[in-house]
Amino acid sequence: MPDVQRSVAIAVHGGAGTLDPSAMTPEKEAAYRGVLSTAVRKGHAVLAGGGSALDAVEAAVRVLEDSPLFNAGRGAVFTADGTHEMDAAIMEGTGLRAGAVAGVQNVKNPVGLARLVMERSGHVMLSGRGAFEFAHQQKVALEDDEYFFDQLRHDQWQEVRGSTEVRLDHSTGEKKFGTVGAVALDAKGHLAAATSTGGMTNKRWQRIGDSPVPGAGTYANNATCAISCTGNGEAFLRAVAAHDVHALMSYKGLSLEEAVRIVVHEKLPPLDGEGGLIAVDKDGRIVLDFNCTGMYRAMIDGNGEVVAIFR
Amino acid sequence: MPDVQRSVAIAVHGGAGTLDPSAMTPEKEAAYRGVLSTAVRKGHAVLAGGGSALDAVEAAVRVLEDSPLFNAGRGAVFTADGTHEMDAAIMEGTGLRAGAVAGVQNVKNPVGLARLVMERSGHVMLSGRGAFEFAHQQKVALEDDEYFFDQLRHDQWQEVRGSTEVRLDHSTGEKKFGTVGAVALDAKGHLAAATSTGGMTNKRWQRIGDSPVPGAGTYANNATCAISCTGNGEAFLRAVAAHDVHALMSYKGLSLEEAVRIVVHEKLPPLDGEGGLIAVDKDGRIVLDFNCTGMYRAMIDGNGEVVAIFR
Numbered sequence: 001m002p003d004v005q006r007s008v009a010i011a012v013h014g015g016a017g018t019l020d021p022s023a024m025t026p027e028k029e030a031a032y033r034g035v036l037s038t039a040v041r042k043g044h045a046v047l048a049g050g051g052s053a054l055d056a057v058e059a060a061v062r063v064l065e066d067s068p069l070f071n072a073g074r075g076a077v078f079t080a081d082g083t084h085e086m087d088a089a090i091m092e093g094t095g096l097r098a099g100a101v102a103g104v105q106n107v108k109n110p111v112g113l114a115r116l117v118m119e120r121s122g123h124v125m126l127s128g129r130g131a132f133e134f135a136h137q138q139k140v141a142l143e144d145d146e147y148f149f150d151q152l153r154h155d156q157w158q159e160v161r162g163s164t165e166v167r168l169d170h171s172t173g174e175k176k177f178g179t180v181g182a183v184a185l186d187a188k189g190h191l192a193a194a195t196s197t198g199g200m201t202n203k204r205w206q207r208i209g210d211s212p213v214p215g216a217g218t219y220a221n222n223a224t225c226a227i228s229c230t231g232n233g234e235a236f237l238r239a240v241a242a243h244d245v246h247a248l249m250s251y252k253g254l255s256l257e258e259a260v261r262i263v264v265h266e267k268l269p270p271l272d273g274e275g276g277l278i279a280v281d282k283d284g285r286i287v288l289d290f291n292c293t294g295m296y297r298a299m300i301d302g303n304g305e306v307v308a309i310f311r
Numbered sequence: 312m313p314d315v316q317r318s319v320a321i322a323v324h325g326g327a328g329t330l331d332p333s334a335m336t337p338e339k340e341a342a343y344r345g346v347l348s349t350a351v352r353k354g355h356a357v358l359a360g361g362g363s364a365l366d367a368v369e370a371a372v373r374v375l376e377d378s379p380l381f382n383a384g385r386g387a388v389f390t391a392d393g394t395h396e397m398d399a400a401i402m403e404g405t406g407l408r409a410g411a412v413a414g415v416q417n418v419k420n421p422v423g424l425a426r427l428v429m430e431r432s433g434h435v436m437l438s439g440r441g442a443f444e445f446a447h448q449q450k451v452a453l454e455d456d457e458y459f460f461d462q463l464r465h466d467q468w469q470e471v472r473g474s475t476e477v478r479l480d481h482s483t484g485e486k487k488f489g490t491v492g493a494v495a496l497d498a499k500g501h502l503a504a505a506t507s508t509g510g511m512t513n514k515r516w517q518r519i520g521d522s523p524v525p526g527a528g529t530y531a532n533n534a535t536c537a538i539s540c541t542g543n544g545e546a547f548l549r550a551v552a553a554h555d556v557h558a559l560m561s562y563k564g565l566s567l568e569e570a571v572r573i574v575v576h577e578k579l580p581p582l583d584g585e586g587g588l589i590a591v592d593k594d595g596r597i598v599l600d601f602n603c604t605g606m607y608r609a610m611i612d613g614n615g616e617v618v619a620i621f622r
Contacts, residue, residue, distance in 0.1 A: 121516065127414055127439060244554070
């Protein structure tokens with residue numbers, strides 16, 4: 001029997017991008033680090049208590065969704081219509097079950113709704129008003145628009161409102177891909193991944209990115225690894241990025257580190273695929289890699305906790 | 312220089328499933344075969360004239376969308392709300408560009424809209440009302456609800472209306488996965504794939520299946536092959552089916568035939584993944600495979616035209 005304290009592993013991310021260190025005050029950095037640490041510890045506590053990887057990634061992502069600092073849940077950016085349309089997905093590697101929602105409004109925790117899609121809808125992906133109807137039927141916690149209001153997000157939107165420009169959750173001088181996610185390995189060897197996002201500021205046409213798409217932004221398979229991506233969603237969709245990491249491990253026999261390196265540094269850049277991903281393999285090895293200047297991230301494995309933002 | 316007439320190849324499908332041969336009158340079969348033949352010839356004419364694989368798959372799928380016989384475009388099934396919500400995707404294997412729409416209404420040819428998403432939106436996937444707004448802006452042909460009305464589809468819906476049952480485009484005694492698609496190799500060695508569907512009869516919650524998801528129901532990569540799937544969409548999403556065929560070829564060096572066999576007959580069945588797919592590789596070899604009793608299909612390669620329904 002594996003030692004529970006040694007074999008479990010969890011990682012979280014809060015987005016990646018071209019971050020400006022000079023815009024990061026010590027207070028801001030401490031706030032970001034604090035939420036990342038709370039999230040990864042919350043997920044780890046689930047694992048340490050013998051809980052499932054699925055419960056752990058959901059618990060960790062809920063913490064990030066409940067913070068206004070990250071572009072997901074409460075902190076979701078504004079669409080062109082001034083609304084908040086959120087995407088989320090969850091997947092478990094034992095039975096390859098997956099659930100996802102795209103473009104859902106007023107749901108407090110989209111990751112929890114994705115889990116209910118997986119367990120109770122008979123489907124994998126629900127979208128828009130239909131996903132909201134399912135949420136209402138499942139009696140998940142809803143919040144009015146005021147809950148999702150944030151002055152910084154609103155200011156970001158005002159900068160581009162009325163134009164066709166979309167922004168990847170950045171302030172002046174930054175290009176940040178706002179997404180949160182978690183990956184985990186539990187004591188029974190089960191893997192799971194979850195991702196949640198508010199998408200792009202000023203987005204139109206109910207655009208769907210990679211986050212809610214199994215194989216693109218989120219993937220888990222006990223045979224190899226669990227992955228959650230963050231970056232230019234269009235590129236990650238075209239690269240089928242998360243499944244490609246799995247395939248490189250499964251069919252080429254590569255290590256997690258090498259498979260991630262190929263996808264993040266070789267496959268994605270030619271597609272304008274700026275961003276990164278977090279991954280954990282079936283042996284509990286964690287890889288946090290990105291091809292931009294920073295990624296909000298934290299992990300706990302047998303060696304303890306690490307929280308980081310820049311390279 | 313390759314001989315254009317010899318090197319190009321194209322295949323189309325009009326869905327798969329547990330078909331009942333006794334329900335197939337000679338007249339019905341002739342009608343299905345006629346449209347399949349028209350579609351594959353239309354696409355082949357594009358290729359024979361030196362046109363691109365992208366133009367060929369779009370042309371072929373438009374023919375299938377314009378027929379009331381297949382569950383796509385004009386023949387799209389009814390949702391629980393009595394509407395027609397259509398999904399489509401297109402992808403080209405040279406630059407790995409892709410475009411898709413999910414849950415779009417009143418668009419005559421969703422595959423054409425998916426192409427415009429790819430070429431003019433800056434995004435990969437648009438959905439629902441947002442995709443319709445984009446369609447309107449791009450001035451694509453729209454049709455009123457009457458155009459999509461079909462007595463058979465309406466009767467199918469009435470059988471399950473008001474219940475929570477969803478049906479995969481079947482009549483009594485049949486279980487048919489209604490989707491259309493095309494894959495092609497052009498004289499320059501470019502591959503492309505396209506898929507279009509009306510989804511499931513009585514579907515709710517703006518469910519999204521595999522058809523509009525790059526990597527799941529539709530994929531193209533000049534390094535290996537182009538693929539269009541049809542079947543239980545949830546399973547194909549969880550299996551990341553189309554990209555898995557590519558990965559087995561790319562990373563394990565398998566032939567198209569062997570890669571397709573593994574996905575269709577080994578990977579999908581444990582996930583309740585009934586259905587099939589059509590594929591063409593970079594050398595013009597075509598594989599049409601399915602794990603149910605039939606798949607509406609047609610192909611033209613150097614050996615001429617084949618049209619088939621049952622095994």
